[in-house]
Amino acid sequence: MEYTDKVMDHFMHPRNVGEIENADGVGEMGNAKCGDIMKLYISVEDGIIVDAKFKTFGCGAAIATSSMITEMIIGKSIEEAGNISNKAVAEALGGLPPVKMHCSLLAADALRRAIYDYKKKNGLPVDDCDDCDTCCHDHHDIEEAF
């Protein structure tokens, strides 16, 4: 198993690590039992994500995808960010080893939860499926499909 240079770069020098006090949206995904957990904070102004920070417990790929997704969403509208797929995150990193694809799901799902949280706090309409309550085992199941 080998990570791309881009993954190693984001892992060794993760961008936007930390928390945002009074964040407009917070999404937490995964659980420690499975070995990965990500907490994503977003600040939103006029429907645009102006800041994002994360904290992640997990392997190299989990940390790299967390870092990557924060870079990808800052400056994007809530709608645009909501359309970012886990595959797009993996592609932005130059690919992930197959056994690590679930890490990109962790990041994409944490983002969806943060957006859901933001919409709920602001009385915006939310889709039920936005609050998808997947655990790591579902992640791994989905990984099979790749």
Place this chain on the structure above:
Amino acid sequence: MLPFFTEYFGNPMSVHSFGRDSKKYLEAARGTIAECLGAEPREILFTASGTEADNWAIRGVAKAYAKKGKHIITSQIEHHAVLHTAEIMEKEGYEVTYLPVDSEGFVDPEELKKAIRDDTILVSIMHANNEIGTIQPIAELGQVCKDKGVLFHVDAVQSAGVLPINLAELPVDLLSISAHKFYGPKGAAALFVRKGTRIDSIISGGGQERGLRGGTHNHVAVIGMAKALELAVSEMEENNARIKRLRDLLIDGLIERIPEIKLNGPRGDKRLPGNVNISIKYIEGESMLLHLDMLGIAASSGSACTSGSLDPSHVLLAIGLSHEIAHGSLRLSLGRENTEADINRVLEVLPPIVKNLRAMSPLYEG
């Protein structure tokens, strides 16, 4: 080993002079290995890996003694070479008891005694654990088996060449060793089968190993294995004293420098000289490995993320660690080339790596 690639390259099973030369050295290697282990040459059978030796011991004995019974006993912390084989045996109609271990990884001989039944045909317990270094009381466990008339297999892949093994005295019927664990070449290993023990073959083919294990010998690797074991045994005492000291410096140093960590496995003489295994709370193992690797330090982890499976190490779970803690485990193995400077380097670089990763962890409230 070099002359055996170019000069004495004959197939040891061939009758021509090239083959006879190779055969002579192959048999000398068998004699050396037997002597190192307190066995007779005919009790040493060559295999291509420790995994094959473990497979053979379990499947070969199970088949040979199937009429006596179909119950096998092993422990929860065995190497997968034993555990996965045992699981397959279950599918083939055998019944397997997986003995639990205590918080340091020890099998209790009393538990073993209770688990043995009339239809038990084999007990397989490892000598020393590869992950947490626990050295089992194999003499005691073997005596329990002997008293009950049950065959005892020991996976000694981690201990051969590292710990004294005298099969002339130990109540052990079968024992697996692998060359690469004592600085020999990869691809050479052996199974000791005590005289009088019946074992079926699992690799059929030519008449090698008295017809018990078909397949052309890798005599080059076998000769290397014998030399490596001879050296390891002769340097054992000296190396162990030095490596144990380094191990304890590393363990004490890590505990002193990093808050909220835990040593897995026992301390002192019941731990493999070169094994250090710690769990570091709030962070995950692979991320530590990657940072260490960037600095030229090779380590391993019990985290699921390093194995590609869902669950962390079965050994760490068996000694009672939670999944969370097991994911954050780190194994550092020391060998004869390591120096105190290496230990100091790890003690210098690991604490900041841990601090850094903890600062990033949503589980850490530091």
